[in-house]
Amino acid sequence: MKFVNKYLLLVALIVITLLLLFVHNKGFYKVLNIPLDNNERILGLSDASVGGDSMMKVSTNAEGTSFNCNIVNKFQWPFCQLQIYMIPFNEQDKNSLQHGFDISEYDELFVDIKYQGPKPELLRLHIRNYNPAYTNLEVDSNSMKINEFKIEANAYKTKQFINLKDFYVVPWWGSERNLPTELKLREFSNVPLIEVLTTDHVQEGELTVNINEISFRRLYISNENLLFTIIAMWLAAAAGYLILQLHNYRSNLKQARLSNNRLIEIMDALKLEKAQIEEMSKRDTLTGLRNRSGLSLHFTQCATDLLEQNTPFSIVFIDIDFFKNINDLYGHNRGDDILVTFAQIIHSNIRIADKLGRWGGEEFILICTNSTLNQANSIAEKLCRIIQQHLFGSDLQVTASFGVAEMYPDESVKDFIERADKALYKAKAEGRNQVQVSV
Numbered sequence: 001m002k003f004v005n006k007y008l009l010l011v012a013l014i015v016i017t018l019l020l021l022f023v024h025n026k027g028f029y030k031v032l033n034i035p036l037d038n039n040e041r042i043l044g045l046s047d048a049s050v051g052g053d054s055m056m057k058v059s060t061n062a063e064g065t066s067f068n069c070n071i072v073n074k075f076q077w078p079f080c081q082l083q084i085y086m087i088p089f090n091e092q093d094k095n096s097l098q099h100g101f102d103i104s105e106y107d108e109l110f111v112d113i114k115y116q117g118p119k120p121e122l123l124r125l126h127i128r129n130y131n132p133a134y135t136n137l138e139v140d141s142n143s144m145k146i147n148e149f150k151i152e153a154n155a156y157k158t159k160q161f162i163n164l165k166d167f168y169v170v171p172w173w174g175s176e177r178n179l180p181t182e183l184k185l186r187e188f189s190n191v192p193l194i195e196v197l198t199t200d201h202v203q204e205g206e207l208t209v210n211i212n213e214i215s216f217r218r219l220y221i222s223n224e225n226l227l228f229t230i231i232a233m234w235l236a237a238a239a240g241y242l243i244l245q246l247h248n249y250r251s252n253l254k255q256a257r258l259s260n261n262r263l264i265e266i267m268d269a270l271k272l273e274k275a276q277i278e279e280m281s282k283r284d285t286l287t288g289l290r291n292r293s294g295l296s297l298h299f300t301q302c303a304t305d306l307l308e309q310n311t312p313f314s315i316v317f318i319d320i321d322f323f324k325n326i327n328d329l330y331g332h333n334r335g336d337d338i339l340v341t342f343a344q345i346i347h348s349n350i351r352i353a354d355k356l357g358r359w360g361g362e363e364f365i366l367i368c369t370n371s372t373l374n375q376a377n378s379i380a381e382k383l384c385r386i387i388q389q390h391l392f393g394s395d396l397q398v399t400a401s402f403g404v405a406e407m408y409p410d411e412s413v414k415d416f417i418e419r420a421d422k423a424l425y426k427a428k429a430e431g432r433n434q435v436q437v438s439v
C-alpha cells in the first residue's frame with residue numbers, strides 16, 4: 001500500500017467508532033431470562049405464615065406473574081412475598097436448591113415490575129445465594145444469603161436496569177450468623193431463588209404487583225472494554241499510518257537517491273560525450289590527426305612558452321607533391337588512402353612531444369615543440385627521406401615538400417605560418433621532394 005489517504009482513514013475510524021457506540025448503546029447482551037409463567041416455581045408467602053393476617057393471591061399467565069396482597073397491621077412486620085424459583089424444587093427435599101445458577105458473570109438485572117397500592121411505593125428484590133459454607137436449610141430456613149436491592153417508586157413504574165453491584169447483603173442476615181467477613185459479602189455464584197417482597201414501610205391496605213420480566217444481562221463488551229477497544233483502534237491506526245508514512249518517506253528517499261545517482265551518471269556521460277565531441281571537433285575525420293582548430297591550441301601554448309620562457313618553437317609545413325595527379329590517375333578513394341598512410345608514416349616518425357595536424361587538403365603542419373630551426377630542419381629532412389623511400393601500395397612512390405620556420409618572439413602565429421608556407425613554396429619551386437627553411 002503505497003498511499004494511505006489520511007482523510008479516508010479518519011472517516012473510516014469515525015464511522016467504526018460511531019458504529020461501535022451505536023451497537024453498544026443498543027445493547028449487545030447475553031441474557032438469562034427468569035421464567036414467570038411456571039406455577040410450580042412461583043410461590044406466594046405472607047405474614048399469615050408467621051401468625052399475621054395479611055393475605056396474598058398469586059396468578060401467572062403468559063405475560064408474567066402478579067400478586068395481590070392485603071396488608072393487615074397485626075403482625076409486627078407485615079409482608080407479602082413472591083418467591084420465584086429458578087430451578088425445579090421439592091419442598092420436602094431441601095437439598096433440591098443446592099444447584100442454582102451462577103449469575104456472577106452478569107452485570108445487570110433487568111426488571112419490568114408495576115406496582116399499585118398505598119405509598120410508599122417501595123419493593124424489595126432479593127437474590128438468594130446457596131452456599132454450603134453457610135446454607136443448611138434443614139436447620140435454618142433463612143440460611144440462603146440475602147442480596148437485596150430496594151426498588152423506588154418512580155423508577156419501578158417503568159422498566160429498568162439494576163446494576164448487580166448495587167445489591168448488598170442485608171445486615172441482619174449477616175449479623176445473625178457467625179460468618180467470616182468474606183462470606184458476608186455480596187454473592188451470586190449459586191442462585192436458586194429470587195424474591196419480590198414488600199418493605200418494612202408497607203402500609204395497611206391492598207396492593208398489586210405485576211411482574212412482566214426479570215432477566216439477568218451482561219454486555220458482551222463492557223464499557224471499559226469498549227473504551228479500550230476504541231482507544232486501541234485509534235492508536236493502532238495512528239501507529240500504522242505513521243509506520244506507512246515512514247515507509248513511504250524512506251522509499252521516496254531511496255527513489256530520490258536512485259534518481260540523483262542516475263542524473264549524476266547521465267551528467268558524467270554527457271560530460272564525456274561533450275569532451276568527445278570537443279575532441280572530435282579538433283580532429284580531422286579522414287586521418288584522425290588534429291585539424292586546424294586542434295593545432296591552434298598548441299600554437300598558442302608554444303608561442304606563450306617562447307615569450308615567457310624563451311623556449312624555441314619551430315614548425316614544418318608539409319605538402320604532398322603532385323597529389324592532383326595521384327587523384328587523377330588512381331581515383332579519389334586511393335588518394336584518400338594515400339593521405340591516411342602518409343599521415344601515419346609521419347606520425348610514427350616524430351617525437352611524442354611534437355604535434356602533427358592536417359592543415360587542409362594534402363597539407364600538414366608539424367609543430368616541433370622546444371625545437372630550434374636546425375632541429376626542426378633535421379626532422380623535416382628525415383621525414384622527407386622516409387616518405388621518398390616508402391612505397392604506397394605495391395609500386396607507387398610519393399614525395400613531399402617541406403617548409404621549415406622557427407618562430408620569432410615578436411612575430412604573430414599567422415606571420416609565422418606564412419613564413420613556413422613561403423619556405424614550402426620555395427621547396428616546390430626548387431623542384432619538390434626537398435626541405436627549405438625560412439630564415
Ligand SMILES: Nc1nc2c(ncn2[C@@H]2O[C@H](COP(=O)(O)OP(=O)(O)OP(=O)(O)O)[C@@H](O)[C@H]2O)c(=O)[nH]1
Pocket residue numbers: 286319320321322323324325327331332333334335336339360361362428432
Ligand atoms: N583524394 C583526396 N584529394 C584531395 C583531398 N583534399 C585535397 N585533395 C586534392 O589534392 C589536390 C591538390 O592539388 P594541387 O593543389 O594542385 O597540388 P598538387 O597537385 O599536389 O601539386 P603541388 O602541390 O604543386 O605539388 C587537388 O586535386 C585536391 O582535389 C582529399 O581529402 N582527398
